[in-house]
Amino acid sequence: MDRRTILKLGAAVATLPAGLARPAIAQGGPVLRLGVLNDQSGLYADLTGQGSxxxxxxxxxxxxxxxxxxxxxxxxxxxxxxxxxGSNIARQWFDRDGVDVILDVPTSSVALAVSSVTKERDKVFLNSGAATADLTGPACTPNTIHWSYDTWMLANGTGKTMVAAGGRTWYFITADYAFGHALERDTMAKVREGGGQVLGSVRTPFPGTTDFSSFLMQAQASRAQVIGLANAGGDTINSIKQAAEFGLTRRGTKIAALLFQVTDVHALGLQTAQGLNLTESFYWDLNDGTRAFTERFHPQFRGIRPTQIHAGCYSSTLHYLKAVEAMGGVEAAKRSGAATVARMKEIKTSDPLFGEGEVRADGRKIHPVYLFEVKKPEESKGPWDYYKLVRTIPANEAFRPIAEGGCPLVRS
Structure with a gap:
């Protein structure tokens, strides 16, 4: 790392907004320390950030x-x-600051690195921000649980649905890092499984790309029926805006926003986002439990409604604390992250945001997911009223079958 990066790392906690800085070590017995590691200032800050x-x-x-x-x-x-x-902050937290659990961690390349460090230090990693399904596949560890969503789920929901609706030829615009590669891979598999054809793909630099015009023109030149966006956050927002400016959708091209969340819809506006399909594991207006959570959450986060990533931080923390209690308290949980994760897998999950579920042997949290369509402006009843529920995908169909993931923890 260069000198500037080292200085930023050293100041990572000290420069956080008021209320987020590292507190003094509490007195009077062992303390569980939870570290929320994410994008606090970049293109994923509204999806994760202080909301987590x-x-x-x-x-x-x-x-x-x-x-x-x-x-x-x-x-x-x-x-x-x-x-x-990310990996250096994780080491600092584990080795110097007594952190027991790291949560969130959007950006799959960062999450894979943090997962490895967590295993080395025998701590706990509760991922809700990163999407790569490799975290419960070949890169699975006994110390990591993958909570809210993943690339296989997104491909199985949005990708599979668009193929079935007639989108037979695809071209991918893909963020050039672990998340984009995994989402492209998993969606390509669903396209081909449904009898579709992939005409090509282009990789976009990450982070830092804001002009997607040349990539969209390449996609248009392929004459694909569907442009698959294997990106997220600000990259997805810019891709969709620029596709609309170029008139691609008016010419009949479909846009597959493979990872698209409520904050992205809010940033785009319903006029531009209307009609898009998306797959999520949580929506703030889904039921009484999600609405009650949102009423408490959004006043603390600039009025922003919670994403599935925020919901995953809440749900995973709650389940972790249940395991700590079941193990007999803080001292037992601090002895071994792998043992604590094992206890989390033994206990059924239950909370007002995801309902009933479980954590599988490969670390994949299982729950229903939902296929939504973005409302037309005239269908919305007020701020943040953006989704129409199209279909509920049952928990046993929502995620990759455990036998197909290649996780070394799973016995054949």
Whole structure:
């Protein structure tokens, strides 16, 4: 790393907004320390960012840790979407700051690096931000759980649906890092499985790409019926905006926003986003439980409604604390991250955001997911009322079958 990156790493916690800096070590017994590691200032900041800290703290509050004699602290840092920065913060947290659990970690290349460090230090990694399904496949570890969504789920939902609806030929615009590669791979498999054809793909530099015009022109030149966007956050927003400006959708080309979340719709506006299909594991207006959570959440996060990533931080924290209690308390949980994750796999999951579920042997959290369509402007009843539910995908169909993932933890 260069000198500037090292200085940023050293200041990662100190420069956080008020309320997120590292607290003094609590007195009076062992303390669980949870570190929220994500993008606090870049293109994924609304999807994750401080909202993930808010959601984590809400779970701790709802578990009533003080009444149960469990002491918990939360810290946070910005990994800048760089694997070297993320892995070095993880080492610092584990080795110097006594962190027991790392949460969130969007950007799959960073998450894969953090997962490896977590295994080395025998701590716990509760991923809800990164998408690559490799975290429960060939890169699975006994210390990592993958919570909210993954690339196989997205491909199985949005990709498979668009092929069945007549999108037979595809061209991919893909963010050139682990997440984009995995999403392209998994969606290509679903396209071909459905009898479709992939005409080509182009890789876009990550991060830093804002002009997607040349990539969109290459996709248009292929005459593909569907342009598959294997990117996320600000990259997806810019891709869709520029596709609309070039009139691609008016000419009959379909846009497959393979990872598209409610904050992206909000940034685009319904006029541009209307009609797009997307697959998510959580929507703020889905039921009474999600609405009640949102009413508490959004005043603490600039009025932004929670994403499936924020929901995953809440749900995974709550389940982790249940495992800590089941193990007999903080001291037992701190001894071994792998043992704590094993206990999390033994206990059925249950919370108001994802409902009933489980954590499989490969670390994949299982729950239903939902195929949505973005509403037309005239269909929306107010701010953030953006989705129409098209179909619920049952938990046993939503994620990759455990036997197909290649996780070395799974016995054949």
């Amino acid at each position: 800290v808010v959601a984590t703290r809400m779970a701790i509050e709802d578990f009533k840790v003080a009444e149960k004699g469990i002491r918990v602290e939360v810290i946070a840092a910005d990994h800048q979407n760089k694997p070297d920065v």
